[in-house]
Amino acid sequence: MPATVTSISPRHVPSPVSSRVPEPPRRPFRDNPRLILLGIGALVAVLVALLFLASGTSRFSPDFLSEFVLYALSAADLTMLAALVFVLARNIVKLVVERRTALPFARFRSKLVALLLGMTLVPAVLVLIVGSELIRTNIDRWFNAPMDDILASANQIAGDYYQDQQMLATDHATRLARLLSTVDLTSADVRPIRDVLAPDITLQRVQMVEVYRVVPSTGSLPRLESVVDVAAPTLQPGHSRAAVDRLAAQALGGSSDTRSIETLGTGGDLLHAAAVVKGTDGEAKGVVVATAYLTGDLAARSRRLTQAFESYNQLRVLKRPLTGLYLSFFLMVTLLILFGATWMGSYLAKRITRPVLMLSAAAREIGAGRLDQRVEPQSNDEFGSLVEAFNAMATELATSRRRVDRGTVDLERKHVEVEARRRYIETILERITTGVVSVDAAGAITTINSAAARLLGLQRQIVGQAAVGVFDRTDLQPLRALLAGSGPAKAEPAAQEIALAHDGQERHLAAVATALVGETGVPEGVVLVLDDVTPLIRAQKVAAWREVARRLAHEIKNPLTPIQLSAERLRRHFSNAPPQAKALVEECSATIIGEVESLKGLVDEFSQFARMPSPRTVPTDLPQLVTDTIALYNGIFTDVRIDQRFAPGAPLVRLDPEQIRRVIINLVDNAIEAMERRGHLVVATEFDSGNNIIHLVVADDGPGIPPAEREKLFLPYYSTKRRGSGLGLAIVRRIIAEHGGSIDVGDNTPRGTRFTIELPC
Amino acid sequence: MTPSSSILRAVAIVVALAVVASADTVAPDLRVTPIERDGQVLVSFDLNDGFTPDVRDAIQSGLSTSFSYEVELRRGAPLFDRTLAAVSIIATVHFDNLTRRYQMSRSLDGRVEDARPTDDQDSVRGWMTHFERVPLSMTSALEANTEYYVRVRAHTRPHSGWFFWPWGGIALGLAKFTFIQ
Numbered sequence: 001m002p003a004t005v006t007s008i009s010p011r012h013v014p015s016p017v018s019s020r021v022p023e024p025p026r027r028p029f030r031d032n033p034r035l036i037l038l039g040i041g042a043l044v045a046v047l048v049a050l051l052f053l054a055s056g057t058s059r060f061s062p063d064f065l066s067e068f069v070l071y072a073l074s075a076a077d078l079t080m081l082a083a084l085v086f087v088l089a090r091n092i093v094k095l096v097v098e099r100r101t102a103l104p105f106a107r108f109r110s111k112l113v114a115l116l117l118g119m120t121l122v123p124a125v126l127v128l129i130v131g132s133e134l135i136r137t138n139i140d141r142w143f144n145a146p147m148d149d150i151l152a153s154a155n156q157i158a159g160d161y162y163q164d165q166q167m168l169a170t171d172h173a174t175r176l177a178r179l180l181s182t183v184d185l186t187s188a189d190v191r192p193i194r195d196v197l198a199p200d201i202t203l204q205r206v207q208m209v210e211v212y213r214v215v216p217s218t219g220s221l222p223r224l225e226s227v228v229d230v231a232a233p234t235l236q237p238g239h240s241r242a243a244v245d246r247l248a249a250q251a252l253g254g255s256s257d258t259r260s261i262e263t264l265g266t267g268g269d270l271l272h273a274a275a276v277v278k279g280t281d282g283e284a285k286g287v288v289v290a291t292a293y294l295t296g297d298l299a300a301r302s303r304r305l306t307q308a309f310e311s312y313n314q315l316r317v318l319k320r321p322l323t324g325l326y327l328s329f330f331l332m333v334t335l336l337i338l339f340g341a342t343w344m345g346s347y348l349a350k351r352i353t354r355p356v357l358m359l360s361a362a363a364r365e366i367g368a369g370r371l372d373q374r375v376e377p378q379s380n381d382e383f384g385s386l387v388e389a390f391n392a393m394a395t396e397l398a399t400s401r402r403r404v405d406r407g408t409v410d411l412e413r414k415h416v417e418v419e420a421r422r423r424y425i426e427t428i429l430e431r432i433t434t435g436v437v438s439v440d441a442a443g444a445i446t447t448i449n450s451a452a453a454r455l456l457g458l459q460r461q462i463v464g465q466a467a468v469g470v471f472d473r474t475d476l477q478p479l480r481a482l483l484a485g486s487g488p489a490k491a492e493p494a495a496q497e498i499a500l501a502h503d504g505q506e507r508h509l510a511a512v513a514t515a516l517v518g519e520t521g522v523p524e525g526v527v528l529v530l531d532d533v534t535p536l537i538r539a540q541k542v543a544a545w546r547e548v549a550r551r552l553a554h555e556i557k558n559p560l561t562p563i564q565l566s567a568e569r570l571r572r573h574f575s576n577a578p579p580q581a582k583a584l585v586e587e588c589s590a591t592i593i594g595e596v597e598s599l600k601g602l603v604d605e606f607s608q609f610a611r612m613p614s615p616r617t618v619p620t621d622l623p624q625l626v627t628d629t630i631a632l633y634n635g636i637f638t639d640v641r642i643d644q645r646f647a648p649g650a651p652l653v654r655l656d657p658e659q660i661r662r663v664i665i666n667l668v669d670n671a672i673e674a675m676e677r678r679g680h681l682v683v684a685t686e687f688d689s690g691n692n693i694i695h696l697v698v699a700d701d702g703p704g705i706p707p708a709e710r711e712k713l714f715l716p717y718y719s720t721k722r723r724g725s726g727l728g729l730a731i732v733r734r735i736i737a738e739h740g741g742s743i744d745v746g747d748n749t750p751r752g753t754r755f756t757i758e759l760p761c
Numbered sequence: 762m763t764p765s766s767s768i769l770r771a772v773a774i775v776v777a778l779a780v781v782a783s784a785d786t787v788a789p790d791l792r793v794t795p796i797e798r799d800g801q802v803l804v805s806f807d808l809n810d811g812f813t814p815d816v817r818d819a820i821q822s823g824l825s826t827s828f829s830y831e832v833e834l835r836r837g838a839p840l841f842d843r844t845l846a847a848v849s850i851i852a853t854v855h856f857d858n859l860t861r862r863y864q865m866s867r868s869l870d871g872r873v874e875d876a877r878p879t880d881d882q883d884s885v886r887g888w889m890t891h892f893e894r895v896p897l898s899m900t901s902a903l904e905a906n907t908e909y910y911v912r913v914r915a916h917t918r919p920h921s922g923w924f925f926w927p928w929g930g931i932a933l934g935l936a937k938f939t940f941i942q
Contacts (some may be wrong), residue, residue: 313823317818317819435831
């Protein structure tokens with residue numbers, strides 16, 4: 001019936017300790033059938049010994065029973081009672097504790113113990129009461145008046161007979177002592193003494209007479225000396241001479257006890273009586289000891305009568321302890337039964353509930369996820385079948401769990417792969433300059449990468465908002481229309497160029513809206529891909545302008561020299577002409593030559609713009625380059641304050657120092673010109689470590705540039721100044737573009753214009 | 762309260778009741794008189810009412826009946842009193858219903874000191890219950906001007922005890938004295 005829990009496969013083990021069902025502690029006695037059988041055997045042996053002792057009480061003396069057995073039994077009873085009280089109290093306390101802690105089967109165990117105890121207690125106590133009453137009644141019946149009378153009378157008869165014989169012996173001794181008072185005890189002739197004694201012996205009055213005479217001794221008490229002893233021929237041999245001598249000396253000493261009894265075993269009893277022989281002067285001169293004889297049969301019968309009387313009276317005296325003795329027997333048996341019943345109830349309850357408890361514990365362990373728990377059956381009964389079924393269920397659960405675990409592992413692996421792919425795509429989307437916006441089937445924006453946010457001027461917090469609402473902004477409405485026109489019908493959607501004007505800047509985007517269609521053909525949303533084609537368009541424009549410049553330079557520069565030569569020839573030809581004509585010619589030729597020179601300068605600038613070389617980049621300390629460049633303005637513009645602010649820790653930038661110096665000069669010149677040579681100018685660098693980009697900022701506090709004109713600033717031949725070719729900022733943009741960077745213009749705070757150049761490090 | 766403590770309490774109550782019950786059976790009065798003579802502490806004691814009808818019946822039934830006395834010279838101490846000297850005396854009597862004579866004996870510390878027969882029951886009473894000048898200790902073992910006491914415990918055998926608690930029947934006598942030198 002007992003069962004143990006073992007772990008057969010250490011899978012999913014959080015910790016070695018918690019993987020096992022807490023096995024109830026095995027007790028060396030309770031879990032050992034041999035010891036249990038031995039204990040039961042010992043109990044039975046004790047009961048048998050008690051039965052033997054109880055049946056043999058008649059053989060033991062009442063004294064032994066009341067003095068030894070009763071004490072031992074009472075001590076054993078008290079011990080048993082204490083043990084029983086202890087077991088009961090322990091069970092009660094355990095019951096209370098187990099009920100408070102809601103331990104399983106506590107109520108069942110207590111009920112079983114109480115049931116067995118109750119079933120045993122009632123009959124045991126009844127038997128104890130009835131048995132005790134029977135014992136007391138039977139013991140009372142031992143003693144009754146007729147028996148008292150019979151035994152007392154018998155004892156009286158025997159005692160009286162002994163008394164009479166002793167009295168006779170005493171009388172004979174006294175009479176003989178009186179007769180011998182006139183006889184000389186000191187004489188060597190003992191015939192007179194024999195003559196006095198002979199009739200008593202002959203007539204069987206006494207069986208033996210011993211005469212002593214007093215012998216004076218100096219310095220000590222007088223001593224006795226045997227004079228003569230006369231015995232009847234029928235006297236049994238074996239009597240003790242010393243007993244007679246001692247009695248004679250005792251009588252001479254004046255003791256009142258002048259009688260003694262000498263037992264000859266089966267030969268009978270000798271009753272000695274002594275009397276002092278006194279002379280005529282009253283002095284003790286001897287002692288006579290007369291001995292009567294009681295035959296063996298008579299003495300034995302007398303003793304048996306007395307012994308019967310004494311035994312009877314001893315039982316009466318020891319009636320109370322003997323009653324207690326027998327009651328102790330009963331009580332001990334009752335206590336043994338009660339103790340055994342209590343213990344057996346507790347033992348059976350535990351034996352029954354233990355496998356169930358272990359099943360419960362194993363079920364809790366399995367419920368906690370430790371499916372490797374098993375309960376080891378140790379019996380073939382119903383509990384064994386239950387344990388087998390439980391183990392089969394646990395095995396099936398473990399198999400299912402392993403399948404689920406394998407599926408979970410596969411799923412997790414796929415999830416990791418998908419997650420990696422998602423991160424890969426997300427990284428790409430974050431790093432590419434192409435903007436990507438995805439919209440789900442419900443029209444809500446699901447993703448927007450940083451490029452798209454930057455291109456469209458949106459915050460990334462718009463994720464989750466409706467695309468219609470987000471793209472409702474004026475400049476973004478073309479995208480709204482594009483999204484509305486997208487659909488699964490278009491297999492190859494064509495790119496559409498859209499110009500967005502935001503913060504005074506015009507940005508050209510190539511937008512493609514691609515519908516996402518699921519495997520079942522259901523539309524799942526739209527992906528909007530945006531490419532910034534503004535630099536491309538700008539480059540195309542610059543290229544066109546360069547071609548124009550090149551052609552202009554070629555077409556204009558060629559006729560300029562003949563025009564100039566012709567004008568000089570006319571001036572030389574009319575050098576001798578009348579003053580009026582000469583003055584006119586001089587004036588006209590000077591104008592022509594001056595304009596031709598001006599046109600040549602303009603054509604040179606065009607040529608330079610058209611033939612600008614590619615930058616020769618070297619790692620350059622941009623702050624130092626700025627400082628060197630700004631140093632050129634020292635002392636020139638007294639009303640202009642130029643501040644330089646450089647970001648710390650900026651790396652070297654790969655650039656063409658001469659071209660960038662030209663850029664800085666151009667921007668600073670423009671700023672000073674815009675401030676009308678009076679104001680505050682800031683030239684600063686800012687380092688964006690995240691994107692590894694360095695910004696060069698030139699900010700003035702001049703009047704500023706209207707937003708509508710900002711984009712035109714970088715077009716060739718556009719100038720707000722009265723002088724100039726309008727190529728300066730166009731050249732600046734081209735240089736920056738050749739370096740892979742960009743330039744933007746915006747408002748300065750609180751006033752003025754702010755040019756920001758972005759260069760890759 | 763733990764189970765063990767409750768059980769201990771129950772056992773203590775049972776023991777206390779038993780002690781009270783046994784003390785209740787100490788009916789006889791034991792008078793003790795210590796005296797100092799010739800450099801010795803001598804003790805006289807008398808077990809009044811010790812010769813009860815039960816004892817008399819036991820003697821008359823032929824049971825060998827004995828009175829055991831444990832005489833102790835003790836000195837008080839803060840925790841446990843100290844026993845300085847002790848003597849064990851057993852007085853035994855056996856009555857022969859056939860000859861109607863009593864055979865008496867006395868032993869001191871297991872050594873038979875005296876034995877004699879008698880026909881007189883009063884002699885038996887005195888033999889069993891009255892003791893004169895039993896030497897207990899030398900006064901040289903005592904400290905001057907110090908209080909001592911002599912305790913005598915008497916036990917009768919056979920004892921007609923009660924069922925379930927046969928122990929008892931002990932008479933106790935005590936006498937204090939101050940040894941002045």
